[in-house]
């Protein structure tokens with residue numbers, strides 16, 4: 001099955017100088033100080049093209065930090081102004097899309113808990129009609145390739161042409177080495193269906209812990225992924241979400257230096 005979607009190549013919507021795309025930033029924007037300092041340190045390191053942040057956090061259980069919401073969006077505008085980098089956030093409702101666009105967020109992504117729900121994806125697709133913004137779609141939390149494919153068909157059906165896939169792994173019923181099993185074969189099959197859609201590895205959410213990040217990053221590059229989205233926090237141990245998998249901007253730089261990107265270096 002090779003499904004034809006109207007897509008634009010990655011290099012036409014973001015200039016990475018031919019290198020893999022690097023998206024870095026905290027799991028969550030927590031405070032203005034935390035977000036801006038992290039953004040400044042990432043910019044100083046020089047490897048990233050895009051700053052990520054979770055502004056609305058889809059937590060599995062209530063009672064954990066659910067994101068700052070709209071008040072965090074001016075921090076992203078400020079980071080963009082200071083660093084010249086693009087910004088990317090997760091959107092899960094039509095209202096999130098409206099606010100993201102109002103505050104000039106450059107790239108939107110659908111999280112794994114959104115891709116899993118066709119009603120939810122369709123509501124986002126409807127909100128994106130007539131909008132020209134890049135949209136990245138994470139794999140669904142469960143290993144169901146068709147849901148991932150369907151989400152692309154819905155978002156592309158709304159007229160979005162700047163599309164990318166994020167491979168963040170799949171949830172496990174039992175404890176495994178990984179927080180989310182990579183099941184690399186599913187991403188390979190995705191590529192055979194949508195050869196023109198760039199694949200971005202998310203080692204942070206596959207690993208769940210710092211010690212596995214390099215190995216997963218290397219594997220993604222060996223599979224010719226087009227980029228990476230990696231969580232980075234100025235003080236990872238104090239992070240309000242996903243503390244055990246985040247790296248400082250400097251440690252992320254060190255990690256990337258140890259990866260064989262073939263013809264690119266960071």
Ligand code: PEP
Nearest residue numbers: 027054111112113168205
């Ligand atoms: C995230 O990127 O912080 C996140 C919530 O990821 P996922 O949707 O992959 O769980």
Ligand code: MN
Nearest residue numbers: 027231241242
């Ligand atoms: Mn996270």
